Amino acid sequence: QVQLIESGGGLVQAGDSLRLSCAASGLTFRNYHMGWFRQAPGNQRKFVAAISDNSDGTYYAEAVKGRSTISRDNAKGTVTLQIHSLKPEDTATYYCAATTRRWTLLVVSGYDYWGQGTQVTFSS
DSSP states (O other): OOOOEEEEEEEEEEOOEEEEEEEESSSSSGEEEEEEEEETHHHHHHEEEOOOOOSOEEETTTTTTEEEEEEEEETTTEEEEEOOOOOOOGGGGEEEEESGGGTTTTSSSSSSSEOOEEEEEEEO
């Protein structure tokens, strides 16, 4: 059974940095491209970042480009997303996802497996 378990969410403030992790099990991790998506209340789930199976390609949404980094450790089966200079609009539930299809990394429908999500809430 495939499991993707996210961690690292919580309460954040303007300017903070965030480090989200996703631990994968039940699949051959090195064969999967990994993505992060987020969903704010009342909104659709949106692409945030993705990384190819061997880390030779990384992709970012415009909303986080330049202030975020996605990375992975195939030996540990983990993928990490760091976002710096957090803004109120970064408030959302963040989801980790896995796919074998590299050409669909930017779309929700392109992924085969999803985690349960970790919530990031902005504190004023």
